[in-house]
Amino acid sequence: MKIAILGHGVVGSGVVxxxxxxxxxxxxxxxxxxxIKYILDRKDFPDLPYSxxxxxxxxxxxxxxxxxxxxxxxxxxxxAFTFVSRSLSAGKNVVTSNKxxxxxxxxxxxxxxxxxxxxxxxxxxxxxxxxxxKPLHLCLGANEITAIAGILNGTTNxxxxxxxxxxxxxxxxxxxxxxxGYAERDPSADVEGHDACRKICILASLAFGSHxxxxxxxxxxxxxxxxxxxxxxxxxxxxxxLIGQARLLEDDKLAILVSPALVSRDSQLSTVDDVYNGIxxxxxxxxxxxxxxxxxxxxxTASAVVSDIIDAIRAEGTxxxxxxxxxxxxxxxxxxxxxxxxxxxxxxxxxxxxxxxVLFGDAVSVTAPKGQVAFVTPRTTEGELARKLDALRENDVxxxxxxxxxxx
Numbered sequence: 136m137k138i139a140i141l142g143h144g145v146v147g148s149g150v151v152x153x154x155x156x157x158x159x160x161x162x163x164x165x166x167x168x169x170x171i172k173y174i175l176d177r178k179d180f181p182d183l184p185y186s187x188x189x190x191x192x193x194x195x196x197x198x199x200x201x202x203x204x205x206x207x208x209x210x211x212x213x214x215a216f217t218f219v220s221r222s223l224s225a226g227k228n229v230v231t232s233n234k235x236x237x238x239x240x241x242x243x244x245x246x247x248x249x250x251x252x253x254x255x256x257x258x259x260x261x262x263x264x265x266x267x268x269k270p271l272h273l274c275l276g277a278n279e280i281t282a283i284a285g286i287l288n289g290t291t292n293x294x295x296x297x298x299x300x301x302x303x304x305x306x307x308x309x310x311x312x313x314x315x316g317y318a319e320r321d322p323s324a325d326v327e328g329h330d331a332c333r334k335i336c337i338l339a340s341l342a343f344g345s346h347x348x349x350x351x352x353x354x355x356x357x358x359x360x361x362x363x364x365x366x367x368x369x370x371x372x373x374x375x376x377l378i379g380q381a382r383l384l385e386d387d388k389l390a391i392l393v394s395p396a397l398v399s400r401d402s403q404l405s406t407v408d409d410v411y412n413g414i415x416x417x418x419x420x421x422x423x424x425x426x427x428x429x430x431x432x433x434x435x436t437a438s439a440v441v442s443d444i445i446d447a448i449r450a451e452g453t454x455x456x457x458x459x460x461x462x463x464x465x466x467x468x469x470x471x472x473x474x475x476x477x478x479x480x481x482x483x484x485x486x487x488x489x490x491x492x493v494l495f496g497d498a499v500s501v502t503a504p505k506g507q508v509a510f511v512t513p514r515t516t517e518g519e520l521a522r523k524l525d526a527l528r529e530n531d532v533x534x535x536x537x538x539x540x541x542x543x
Contacts (some may be wrong), residue, residue, distance in 0.1 A: 136448050139173040139196040141218055142209035143180065143189070145153075148234050149437030150206055151185065154444075162442060165448045172202060178339060197221050204447050207231040211238050223247045223248070223255060230446035232259035232440055238333035242346035252452045256443035261334045264435025265428040266442075269416055272339050272456040278418030280342040284380040284408035284541060286335040289375040289410035289430045290325040291317045291357050295395075296408040296479050299374055305360060318408055323338055327356035328377060328393045335379030338414070339391055342381065347391060352372070353470045356392040364395075365537045367509045370502035373399045376407070378541055380384040388468040396541040397478050404541070415455065471518030476540040479524070480509045480532035490530050494523045507535060 138154075140147050150295075154161060154171060162169050173196050174188045207229060209215050215236050219229050224247065231237065237244075237260045248255040260269045271280070286292050290312055310324065312318035317497040324330045332354045336347045357377050367377045378396040380398035381389060397403045398405045407413035412430030417423050429435045446454070481487045483506050492498065495512050503509035505507055512520065524534055 136169055136203045137170050137201045138208045138444065139174040139175065139199075139202045140171060140203045140208065141175045141193070141196075141215070142213055143174050143176040143178070144208065144210075145433045145439065146208040146436050147174070147176070147206075149433035150208065153434065153437045153441045161445060163539060165445045167448065169444070170450070172199070172248050190299075193218055197225060202413050204228045204230060204444055206444065207233055207236070208440065209233065209411070210235065212236055216240050219244060219255070220247060223251055223253055227234050228254045228256070228450075230248070230256045230440055230443040230447055232257070232329070233414050233435055234260040234337065238336045238349050238394070239338065240533055241340060242459055245458050246461075249453045249458065254447050254450055254454055254457070256454075256457070258443050259267045259436045259439035261337050261437070262412060262414060262426060262428070263430040263432060264438050265414065265426050265430060266439070267338070267426050268341065268457070269446075269468075271338065271416065271423075271427065275416065275418050275424065276456060278420045280416060280418055281383045282381065282403065282417040283335070283338050283342060283414065284378055285331075285335065285338070285414035286376050286407050286412050287331040287379045287414070287430065288377060288406060289324050289412055290322065291331070292407065292412065293317050293410045293527055294326070295357060295360070295375055295377065298360065298362060300371070300408075300437045302362060304362060305358060326358055328354040331377055331379040332393045335381055335393060336393065337499075338379075339381035339389065340459045340462070341402055342416075342459075343383070343389055343466070345460050345466060347462060347467070348464070351464050351467055352391050352393060357395050359536070360395055361536060363480060363504050364478075364505065364538055367480060367501050367503055368538065371397060371478060371511065372510075373397050373402075374405045376404060378404070380541070382542070384468055385464070386476075389466050390473040392470075392473065395538050397439060397538050397543065398541045400541065402541065427440060460534070471516065471521075473517045474514055474542070475517050475520055476512055476514045476542075477520060478509060478538045478540060479534065480507055480536040481527070482506065482535060483508045484532075486530075487527075487532045490532050491526055494526055511540060
């Protein structure tokens with residue numbers, strides 16, 4: 136079986152390394168020899184022992200009937216979407232680690248693969264080296280999935296861990312993450328929650344059967360989280376994590392959200408620290424199942440890509456359990472109607488406490504830093520929470536922070 140790799144960055148070079156280092160075991164699992172025939176990249180790599188494999192024109196790959204599997208590790212939607220579409224239409228299996236592509240075009244590409252009796256596989260797009268896609272559509276296939284909650288971004292988890300353990304401010308923790316290579320020079324995709332949003336959209340699409348587009352999902356990052364929020368979280372008995380979550384509600388609607396969340400110490404997610412990721416899946420037969428590990432990195436991600444290559448080689452036609460239909464958003468509960476409870480911090484005054492209780496009724500008081508009061512609100516809706524916080528501000532009560540509580 137001959138393979139073409141689109142892209143020779145961190146993940147692409149890792150795929151070459153894994154295929155080369157573990158060749159014997161991979162070929163035994165695949166049931167045949169596995170050969171890299173082409174690597175597409177704009178750059179030249181004359182010093183590499185496999186420099187003769189590089190090409191700059193995708194047409195070379197598209198026109199070669201010997202190429203059985205195309206590995207897309209370029210990132211972004213274009214030209215990746217064009218290259219993947221043409222590969223599938225030509226009867227070639229495609230494996231990708233590209234979360235942006237899968238989140239934006241997954242339903243379309245899965246349907247295209249099925250029409251041509253090939254596969255579009257993307258294990259590495261969500262958990263990096265953590266197996267989650269295959270467990271969802273195969274190992275947990277007997278379950279109705281009722282909830283998914285995940286720490287899906289290692290960069291933000293590292294930053295929050297430093298804020299919790301090292302008592303750092305957000306800016307200081309971000310600078311350290313950039314210094315250590317965990318955060319990009321432009322960290323916005325991570326710290327503003329967009330990366331986690333794409334990943335929860337992929338998981339929710341697979342778990343609930345119809346495509347969830349990122350633009351439909353309310354997304355907040357961690358840039359507004361302060362050491363005072365962290366201190367209140369600890370006093371309450373938990374930790375703040377950036378959580379992507381999808382929940383099945385009683386009326387068969389879906390509540391999907393990405394935001395910082397207050398996670399109880401009783402939850403397995405509360406102990407997932409540093410650059411590690413954790414994904415909690417709740418099935419109606421299994422109960423809670425936890426997936427944990429490094430969600431990124433050269434070799435962990437390459438490991439997941441190569442696993443998909445093996446599956447693509449061994450598959451006899453399209454894997455029909457890995458499918459979802461296109462979506463129109465009708466199953467999503469409007470964000471304003473989604474249930475929520477939140478930890479709210481206020482500037483301390485008798486007026487602030489009185490006004491809070493008038494608006495929210497019974498609330499759990501939480502120890503707060505000097506000059507502040509904090510409460511966990513009763514369960515309400517996102518719309519009501521926002522309206523009541525606005526009412527506090529209109530009554531000259533200074534709202535210092537708000538973090539949602541992760542529902543168990």
